[in-house]
Amino acid sequence: MKFSSVAALVLIAQSVAAGPLSRRQTNGCDAGFNINDAQLVVGLGADPDGERAQEVRAVVTGRGPFTGQGSALNFQLVANFICDRINEQCKGNTALVSACRGAVSLAGRGGKGLSEDQARTAGASADAFNKAIGLNTNFANTVANQVGNGVGNNDNNGGNNGNSGGNNGGNGGVDATGCNAGFNINDARLIVGLGADPNGDRINEVRAVVSGNAPFTGQGSALNFQLVANFICDRINEQCKGNTALVSACRGAVSLAGRGGKGLSADQARAAGASADAFNQAIGLDTDFETSLVNEVAGGNNGGADDGAEDGADDGADDGADDGTGDGAGNNNGGNNGGGTGGVDTTGCNAGFNINDARLIVGLGADPNGDRVNEVRAVVSGNAPFTGQGSALNFQLVANFICDRINEQCKGNTALVSACRGAVSLAGRGGKGLSADQARAAGASADAFNQAIGLDTDFETSLVNEVAGGNNGGADDGAEDGADDGADDGADDGTGDGAGNNNGGNNGGGTGGVDTTGCNAGFDINDARLIVGLGADPNGDRVNEVRAVVSGNAPFTGQGSALNFQLVANFICDRINEQCKGNTALVSACRGAVSLAGRGGKGLSADQARAAGASADAFNQAIGLDTDFETSLVNEVAGAGTGGNNGGNNANNGGDNANTGGGNANGGGVDTGAGAQLDAAALQSLIDILQQAIDLISA
Numbered sequence: 001m002k003f004s005s006v007a008a009l010v011l012i013a014q015s016v017a018a019g020p021l022s023r024r025q026t027n028g029c030d031a032g033f034n035i036n037d038a039q040l041v042v043g044l045g046a047d048p049d050g051e052r053a054q055e056v057r058a059v060v061t062g063r064g065p066f067t068g069q070g071s072a073l074n075f076q077l078v079a080n081f082i083c084d085r086i087n088e089q090c091k092g093n094t095a096l097v098s099a100c101r102g103a104v105s106l107a108g109r110g111g112k113g114l115s116e117d118q119a120r121t122a123g124a125s126a127d128a129f130n131k132a133i134g135l136n137t138n139f140a141n142t143v144a145n146q147v148g149n150g151v152g153n154n155d156n157n158g159g160n161n162g163n164s165g166g167n168n169g170g171n172g173g174v175d176a177t178g179c180n181a182g183f184n185i186n187d188a189r190l191i192v193g194l195g196a197d198p199n200g201d202r203i204n205e206v207r208a209v210v211s212g213n214a215p216f217t218g219q220g221s222a223l224n225f226q227l228v229a230n231f232i233c234d235r236i237n238e239q240c241k242g243n244t245a246l247v248s249a250c251r252g253a254v255s256l257a258g259r260g261g262k263g264l265s266a267d268q269a270r271a272a273g274a275s276a277d278a279f280n281q282a283i284g285l286d287t288d289f290e291t292s293l294v295n296e297v298a299g300g301n302n303g304g305a306d307d308g309a310e311d312g313a314d315d316g317a318d319d320g321a322d323d324g325t326g327d328g329a330g331n332n333n334g335g336n337n338g339g340g341t342g343g344v345d346t347t348g349c350n351a352g353f354n355i356n357d358a359r360l361i362v363g364l365g366a367d368p369n370g371d372r373v374n375e376v377r378a379v380v381s382g383n384a385p386f387t388g389q390g391s392a393l394n395f396q397l398v399a400n401f402i403c404d405r406i407n408e409q410c411k412g413n414t415a416l417v418s419a420c421r422g423a424v425s426l427a428g429r430g431g432k433g434l435s436a437d438q439a440r441a442a443g444a445s446a447d448a449f450n451q452a453i454g455l456d457t458d459f460e461t462s463l464v465n466e467v468a469g470g471n472n473g474g475a476d477d478g479a480e481d482g483a484d485d486g487a488d489d490g491a492d493d494g495t496g497d498g499a500g501n502n503n504g505g506n507n508g509g510g511t512g513g514v515d516t517t518g519c520n521a522g523f524d525i526n527d528a529r530l531i532v533g534l535g536a537d538p539n540g541d542r543v544n545e546v547r548a549v550v551s552g553n554a555p556f557t558g559q560g561s562a563l564n565f566q567l568v569a570n571f572i573c574d575r576i577n578e579q580c581k582g583n584t585a586l587v588s589a590c591r592g593a594v595s596l597a598g599r600g601g602k603g604l605s606a607d608q609a610r611a612a613g614a615s616a617d618a619f620n621q622a623i624g625l626d627t628d629f630e631t632s633l634v635n636e637v638a639g640a641g642t643g644g645n646n647g648g649n650n651a652n653n654g655g656d657n658a659n660t661g662g663g664n665a666n667g668g669g670v671d672t673g674a675g676a677q678l679d680a681a682a683l684q685s686l687i688d689i690l691q692q693a694i695d696l697i698s699a
Contacts, residue, residue, distance in 0.1 A: 028092030035134060037064040038082050038100075040075065042110060042126040042139050044119075044146040047071035051182050052213075056110030056122055056143055065089055074212035075107035075122075079129050080198050086133070088299070096133065103132030104198035105540060108560070109212070117570045120144040175284075178242025185284060187213040188232050188250075190225065192260060192276040192289050194296040197221035199425060200540060206260030206272055206293060215239060218558075220428065220445075225257035225272075227444065229279050230437040236283070246283065253282030269293040348412025355454060357383040358402050358420075360395065362430060362446040362459050364466040367391035371522065376430030376442055376463060385409060394552035395427035395442075399449050400538045406453070416453065423452030424538040429552070439463040515624075518582025525624060527553040528572050528590075530565065532600060532616040532629050534636040537561035546600030546612055546633060555579060565597035565612070569619050576623070586623065593622030609633040 029035075039061055046057045047070075058075040060066040060082065069081040083100040090096050108125030111118070123139030130137045176185050189211055195203045197220070207221040208228040215238065219231040233250040240246050258275030261268070273289035280287045346355050359381055366377045367390070377391040378398040385408065389401045403420040410416050428445030431438070443459035450457045516525050529551055536547045537560070547561040548568040555578065559571040573590040580586050598615030601608070613629035620627045 028094075028096070029086075029090035032064070033089045034064060035096075037061050037066050038086055038133060039135055039137065040079055040082060040107065040126045040129050042075060042123055042143060044143065050184070051112075055112045056114055056119060056147070058107070058110065058126065072212055073110050073214070073217070075109055075126060075129070076104050076198055077209075077212060079104045079107040080195055082133075083198075084195065084296075099132050099134075101198070101203060103129045104203075106132065112214075114147050115570075115574060116144045116148050117567070118574075119147040121567055176240070176243065176246070178244075179236075179240040179246075183215075183239045184213070187211045187216050188236060188283060189285050189287065190229055190232060190257065190276045190279050192225060192273060192293065194293070200422070201262075202425075205262045206264055206269065206297070208257070208260065208276065219441075220425075223261060224259045225276060225279070226254050226259075227441055229254045229257040231441065232283075234435055234437050250283050253279045256282065264293075264297050266294050266298060269297040346410065346413065346416065348414075349406075349410035349416075353385075353409045354383070357381045357386050358406060358453060359455055359457065360399055360402060360427065360446050360449050362395060362443060362463065364463070371432075375432045376434055376439065376467070378427070378430065378446065392552060393430050393554075393557075395429055395446060395449070396424050396538060397552065399424045399427040400535060402453075403538075404535070420453050421538065421543065423449045426452065432554075434463075434467050436464050436468060439467040516580065516583065516586065518584075519576075519580035519586070523555075523579045524553070527551045527556050528576060528623060529625050529627065530569055530572060530597065530616050530619050532565060532613060532633065534633070541602075545602045546604055546609065546637070548597070548600065548616065563601060564599045565616060565619070566594050566599075569594045569597040572623075590623050593619045596622065604633075604637050606634050606638060609637040 040058060041061060042056060042058045044056050045053045046059045047053065047055070052071065055073065057071040057073055058078040059071045060069045060078060065085045065088065066082060069078060072078050079100075083097070083104060086100050087097050106125055106128040108122050110122050114122065120140045120143065123141070123143035126139045127137050176183060179185075190208060191211065192206060192208045194206050196207045196209045197203065197205070202221060205223065207223055208225040209221045210216040210219050210228055210232060215235045216232065219228060222228050229250075233247070233254060236250050237247050256275055256278040258272050260272050264272065270290055270293065273291070273293035276289045277287050346353060349355075360378060361381060362376060362378045364376050365373045366379045367373065367375070372391065375393065377393055378395040379391045380386040380389050380398060380402060385405045386402065389398060392398050399420075403417070403424060406420050407417050426445055426448040428442050430442050434442065440460050440463065443461070443463035446459045447457050516523060519525075530548060531551065532546060532548045534546050535543045536549045537543065537545070542561060545563065547563055548565040549561045550556040550559050550568055550572060555575045556572065559568060562568050569590075573587070573594060576590050577587050596615055596618040598612050600612050604612065610630055610633065613631070613633035616629045617627050
């Protein structure tokens, strides 16, 4: 591993300059274990290899057991590695292990060319993770200062990306001739592991993921490894137009990829890992997941028989497509995607409730309005009570709306409600100009969600047929009715309210006469809406929080939810600035309005919800959009009863870490033994010594 601890130590020292990092020996851990070595380190130039030197990336310290892990743009991959090592070293401290596992989702992601605000957010997410395991860091300010000064550390950890084993690298001498400049075949690795996806119960499953390094971004995890393998081949096909041999080798190897699951035996894990190794070998990469997976399941305690819901809900390719194929003319042809109920028990639901109406419908032309007719989008059936929700490129928004309605209608069937909530994360996203493989994955994700609530659909097949024929005839069975207009109903105002109030009917936002002259062709100001809602982020405990999100329609993609609405508002303004170079008035109006945006939280009172919603309305109004989140949020919190307090128990370290100030509070309640602290003078001395070392190395 090309790792020099000098630069990492500089990053660490800088990050704690405003708030000392406690030296602790953690109780219940192996002799010699030092919790400081577990720190998630992020920085510009943390990985000095090629183009990565210009990116903000996450690495490990390289000390103690925290070695053998490469850098990653997706900080969660490194965080998960850290927790794996803590789990091995601290068998007698389950509180620390649990705290670490629970904090993985807090870790964000880096990137290239980040603004100072984006860098601050990225650094703050690392601070939030570190705080959960008892470490005080201030990467929020450190990384913001780095990008502001254009300074990278140009030293640190190359190695493997996201691999739980230490020997899963090497390009096997593959010929990448004919690929775009900057393309790195190592980033194409199919990665499989126990806990590769740290979200919810998936942490106990063997799943496949990608590295998260460009261009291999935007693909979720899968139990069916072939879905991720197909995605990898799609990216290789885009990047390597002049290397048909590599593209063909990849396509031919997809069938070699197997599948994961929960509670795998050693033999099953060996076979699963070997299948990933076979795929990787076909594209010239040497990995040994066969060995690492066996070791993981032996020590990972992922026991329990797979209940079939998660295993079957993954892809639809093997499990969710039993009713024949569609004709490509619409997603509901001949009952194919009308969905049998699969024997789902709707006991405890209101009289007249029909589970078939809950179907998540995806199709090319599902929303017939404007250019959306040329996009694959998700809609609802339009049959009561599934009305009033616009279309969305992000299928999870519509899935969350469906679960909200099921929650209202089926108060006596908690199993169905829970199955729905748990399946939201399975739903993928659509887009414009999808390839056959992308369409297959998008359709399969909808099938997976539907299967989880007992509906058999085959959008996997029908979407492939649609994009092959360019058929935008629209989804059948009320899809057009359910799509409404996106512009009138908000496409993405169904952020999930937990109370059945779906943001009234006026949060789709009129443009208020805003002048978008000088913006790029195709730019739609409605897509810039700042959306706030209870359950706007359906992941884990965030479903019980009022959070801000973006529409998910291009170019407003790739931004996660936030308790601090200003983080999302800043992201919106960054995109407007990119798209509207000729409209400085609009850009200035947006920048000036960021400070109006407030924050959400958990267990808000009616007055707090009113203020939060009004702050989002104020921001939207400044850029010409009429919304009424002030009213809808009050209705949502009144009916949701989420409880809890809106204090230090939020998942994003009080304020989404947009401004960590002088360092984070101690510990998070982790059981550690007390020890000495580094004082300011010692820290400065350390920084000076390390800088001299760097100067000597550079000379």
